[in-house]
Amino acid sequence: MSAPQKPSVLVVDDKENMRKLFSRILGDAYAVTEGADGAQALALLASREFDVVVTDIQMPGADGFAVLREVKRRAPDTEVVLVTAYASIPKAVEAIKEGAYDYLSKPFDPDEVALIVARALEQRRQRRAAAGLKARLAEAPAPHGLLGASAAMRGLHALLSQVAARDLTVLLTGETGTGKELAARAVHAESPRKAKPFVAVNCGALPAELVESELFGHAKGAFTGATVAKPGLFEEAHGGTLFLDEIGDLPLPVQVKLNRALQEKEVRRVGTTTPVKVDARVVAATHRDLAAEVAAGRFREDLYYRLNVVTVRLPALRERREDIPLLAMHFLARAGRPELEGFTPEALRALSSYAWPGNVRQLENAVARAAAVTQGARIGVDDLPPELGVSRTAEAPGAPAGRVPAEALAKLPYREAVDSARDAVSREYLSALMQEFGGNVTHAAERAGMERESLHRLLKRYGVRSDDFKRPE
Template sequence: MAAIAEAPPLAARMLVVDDEPGMRDFLQIMLEKRGYEVVIAAAVGEARARLRETTFDVVITDLKMPGGSGLDVLAEAKEVDPSCVVFLMTAYGDTASAVEAMKLGAYDYLTKPFQVDEVALALRNGLELRRLAIENRCLREAAVHRGGLDRLVGVSLPMQALFDLVLRTASRDCTVLITGESGTGKELVAHAIHDHSARRSRPLVAINCGAIPETLLESELFGHEKGAFTGALAPKEGLFEVARGGTVFLDEIGETPSLIQVKLLRAIQERRIRRVGGLVDIPIDVRFLAATNRALEEEIREGRFRDDLYYRLNVIPIHLPPLRDRRDDIPLLVESFLARLVDGKSATVEPSFIRACLAHPWPGNVRELENAVERATILSPDGRLTADHLMAAGSAAEPVEPVLPEAGLDFEQWIARQERHLLVQALDRSNGVKSEAARLLHLSARSMRYLADKYKL
């Protein structure tokens, strides 16, 4: 039967600093038994180096050591991360120095010899305080600046509703399922949620579940032990371990093989994983975000996706609207892309370019629009973007199959919009000469006059 490590109340990374090997070993064993990740240091200088190398939730340091003081470790820890929880260890009867350390920012002091249960309770309380401090800081920053939302551009009602939902969701440490067509910005939403969460100081690790073969995907997600398969010459942490304390983004979750679906379900339910070839269950501390452009309900009916995994993922659903349903955002998106692409150089967007963008159905959504704008800037030697540049870029010239929006559409209005779009392009290309525009559209002069009057062109 597989051994199961004791799950921590709150998974965390801890630094233990003490010049006595016996005390270091005792604390390391005690903490690792409870599932914490432990790094040890034997001197103040070594502790400072560790604090600069990585982030620690908790530091437990002896007060008096040769070559330095625990107060030096306290100062370094607080400079690197003000929310780091620092405990000072002191001998019985030497509490005055420890109390002074608390005035300097230490969370508490531990009097030697101490009881294991007392230390465990103090750590739990300290970690909870750190979690609240980070969460409050993130909420304050979110109120002033939208951080990761900067790359999500939009003034339309669907996007404003999306922004509000992302901000509300970020502060809740729950699983989120992001849905939407390809190119709508699902990964940007995942980054925005992570950037506004209490986990923002830890990594966001993303993986495309549909781009990696099943055998490699299992190893990437869950890690493997030495000798688990040919070529496994050393143990390797999976992404769930690499992202400890942070967020795992499972892109294209709908393409995950059935075997991996089973293991993902267990990871989400039990917060434990087992490496390929491993016998020990490893506790994990990550937030799960997933995204798909597939209709998972249909995948479930067809037997390609597990319904229990779907319900675990779909705690908070976030749907991204296609670009054709948020056309009001197109001018702002064009402006945003240009600001990045021209890099301070002059660029002018002619009305015809925007009109052509508004008329195009954009089946590839925001990604297609961004690529079209980039190609148009390359094709425009003088920095003036017109409808011709969009057509030359391949976004308006090629016939595109119309896509029926989920909410349906006004058929006559859509036909009129396409008709007007072609008239505008023809007039732009002919510099406003209606006879030439009529020739391009194979229209009689009479039909051209009628349509120009109809659309006030």
């Protein structure tokens, strides 16, 4: 078996000793190609694509800005790291505005070089993963809003299409939040009744004293407040589909009248004995076990069998985990923050491993919340709701704050485990540094042995706010 191909890095500098230094620092982990100047770099970029480009800013002829622009023109996903002397830092900051990933200020620490290049590579991987997920989302089947490419969802799509063509009563079962109303709308949209009304009602949300009136209508003067005659939902759905959500919550007396309406295809408005013929296909839904409700005497057996002509069960989200990244990306696109690129790999793993007792509806709410609070380009685990129990900075028994527990590290591939541990240590160090100096970045940078701007970038990268450590005056 051949060894995995190393990520490719192009190092561009007109000084040979600097190129060799970068090659020594990066050579073990990356396939390094050297460019003696900007012109040679442009020629190399015309012939192949690199994962990361590290280029000096000040070079004769084509400078680092020219290299940056050519990279972004040819391969926008390739990350560029600028190398500059301290006096040229404003130029490096300008380069970041033009699309560079980061900059290194001379003199630099070899560990800082390795870290920034590793981060740039991870940025590229995540951006490409997000692009791939968006492409999958665009291709994923989503008839009538029922998004999902898993085997469970493909089977559901096929079954709903078959059921829609036959004018039978349908009972949709499944946990709360699995999309039963979307399934009902799919049945209606693919049926011969699609040009007629689709009327939906949540039986559990209707006051008990108004359920009968809402379903069957009432005559003028039938009760206090009935100033005019009003048709019920069965009549409103005439020729189309009536969706009775949470039908297990119907009071028993109304169940009797509903059963008769389904049998006779007619209703009697409250306050009158005159029957009204209705032609509405009924699609009912419940999260309850109706067979158990019948056994307990809470649901009529005759109505249960009349509804249970065709039963379609919607799978819980935990039964189709492979759809979770697609759904999360779909909900992110609807969150009103188009600048967000997607999710970090850790966040996607956390979303995919959670049980989601509230199913798709809970996932939608979780993504909307994360999109609202995140400060980064991608949603990370710290942005996810606390009930997921995956906060990267949560304190674990026996571990320092922010440290990833050993048992969690053991479940990750080596590279990801090292990155996670390094993230935690960096965050701990920066928090301790800010605590020591009361949020004073200038003094903290002196202690850390780095430029103030470099410390600012690290604080932002690891989500440590200096203002949180400022002492009252």
